Amino acid sequence: MxxxxxxxxxxxxxxxxxxxxxxxxxxxxxxxxxxxxxxxxxxxxxxxxxxxxxxxxxxxxxxxxxxxxxxxxxxxxxxxxxxxxxxxxxxxxxxxxxxxxxxxxxxxxxxxxxxxxxxxxxxxxxxxxxxxxxxxxxxxxxxxxxxxxxxxxxxxxxxxxxxxxxxxxxxxxxxxxxxxxxxxxxxxxxxxxxxxxxxxxxxxxxxxxxxxxxxxxxxxxxxxxxxxxxxxxxxxxxxxxxxxxxSEAFKQAYIDAKEEDIIIIKSPVGMPGRAIKNSFIESVYKNGKPKDIKCVNCLKPCNPKETLYCIADALIQAQRGNLERGFAFAGAKVYKINxxxxxxxxxxxxxxxxxxx
CATH class of the missing domain: 3.20.20.70 (Aldolase class I)
Structure with a gap:
């Protein structure tokens, strides 16, 4: 071609x-x-x-x-x-x-x-x-x-x-x-x-x-x-x-991801999102809002009183490698990366x- x-x-x-x-x-x-x-x-x-x-x-x-x-x-x-x-x-x-x-x-x-x-x-x-x-x-x-x-x-x-x-x-x-x-x-x-x-x-x-x-x-x-x-x-x-x-930890999450780890979550902004399942996601959707997370007011559709977590804070934490306090978004084929x-x-x-x- x-x-x-x-x-x-x-x-x-x-x-x-x-x-x-x-x-x-x-x-x-x-x-x-x-x-x-x-x-x-x-x-x-x-x-x-x-x-x-x-x-x-x-x-x-x-x-x-x-x-x-x-x-x-x-x-x-x-x-x-x-x-x-x-x-x-x-x-x-x-x-x-x-x-x-x-x-x-x-x-x-x-x-x-x-x-x-x-x-x-x-x-x-x-x-x-x-x-x-x-x-x-x-x-x-x-x-x-x-x-x-x-x-x-x-x-x-x-x-x-x-x-x-x-x-x-x-x-x-x-x-x-x-x-x-x-x-x-x-x-x-x-x-x-x-x-x-x-x-x-x-x-x-x-x-x-x-x-x-x-x-x-x-x-x-x-x-x-x-x-x-x-x-x-x-x-x-x-x-x-x-x-x-x-961070290197963020990149490693992509390398470690298996096909069954790729999930659709409901984001705090009301839209579905594709992410790599981890302990943060499991904990938030099972146990509710963590106490020490503050809203950074980044997106118009987000209502801090109703959301389980702050999407910006979770993504900032993940970017820095603190994946116990955040998660990584990824495309459907991420599991192919090694x-x-x-x-x-x-x-x-x-x-x-x-x-x-």
């Missing part, structure tokens, strides 16, 4: 892979720069990027602005010719402020899911920053295109389609997650392609589709590109790498496999 370049406006990635944004602190400047230096698109997570700064618990708002600014600048310095993106969830309490920071720092592209980013076009107006909403259906893709067309005279520069086998928070019901035939990534790609056709024709513009969720090897990538996607999003595979920003390797080795292996696909 001839490996296609991933073109998003004037951005051209020689390797048609977007590294998924992983918070808290799993994909920061180190991982994003390493991926970008290999010709793919590296992505910094915009979820609590200031979590390890001294002023985080005193002024979380400013710490996250400082953290995102620092990691964008550092990634650009480490990968001066690479493409650097930021993933900013619409559900963040500081969504607009974080988008403004990314635009000010001239990040190449913003990926935005966990809700519909209807105001995103006006927030990036007159900037060089591209925008790509993350969707889980053709219906949502159509709705976003319709609104952006009507209100902003603008179409997405790309669309990410996340399937039900992705890690982390999922835009599907629990029933849909079990219906693998109707909600396969391939069928979702085709559904989105069909939904955006009228808008592409109106603007005489191609909207590249980037598909992710449960992709592991070159065969997986080849099948999705064949189905009509212009590129793929991969996150889980980049965690057990030397360059990943998470060693720590480099970002370059993974991308070389995938591209070589794709050439022979």
């Amino acid at each position: 001839n490996i296609p370049e991933l073109k998003i406006g004037n951005l051209i990635a020689k390797v048609p892979i977007v590294q998924g944004g992983m918070g808290v602190g799993v994909s920061l400047s180190n991982l994003a720069a390493a991926v970008a230096n290999c010709g793919a698109i590296g992505v910094i997570s915009g979820v609590e990027p200031g979590f390890d700064l001294e002023n985080y618990h005193k002024d979380k708002f400013q710490a996250n602005i400082d953290g995102l600014t620092y990691h964008i600048r550092r990634a650009k310095k480490l990968a001066p010719k690479g493409i650097i993106g930021v993933n900013i969830m619409t559900a963040l309490t500081n969504f607009e402020e974080m988008v403004k920071v990314a635009v000010k720092e001239k990040v190449d592209i913003i990926f935005s899911g966990a809700g519909m980013p209807m105001k995103l076009p006006e927030l990036v107006k007159d900037s060089i920053t591209k925008i790509a909403p993350i969707v889980s259906s053709g219906k949502v893709a159509k709705l976003i295109c319709k609104q952006w067309d009507r209100k902003h005279n603008y179409l997405p520069d790309a669309i990410v389609v996340e399937g039900p086998e992705a890690g982390g928070h999922l835009g599907f019901s629990v029933d849909a997650l079990e219906d693998k035939e109707n909600f396969s990534l391939k069928s979702l790609v085709q559904e989105v392609l069909e939904a955006i056709k009228p808008f592409e024709e109106k603007y005489n513009k191609k909207i590249p589709i980037i598909a992710g969720g449960g992709l592991y090897d070159a065969k997986d990538i080849g099948e999705i590109l064949k189905a009509g996607a212009s590129g793929v999003q991969m996150a889980t595979r980049f965690v057990p790498t030397y360059e990943c920003d998470a 060693k720590i390797t480099s970002v370059k080795e993974i991308i070389d292996e995938l591209m070589e496999g794709l050439r022979n696909y």
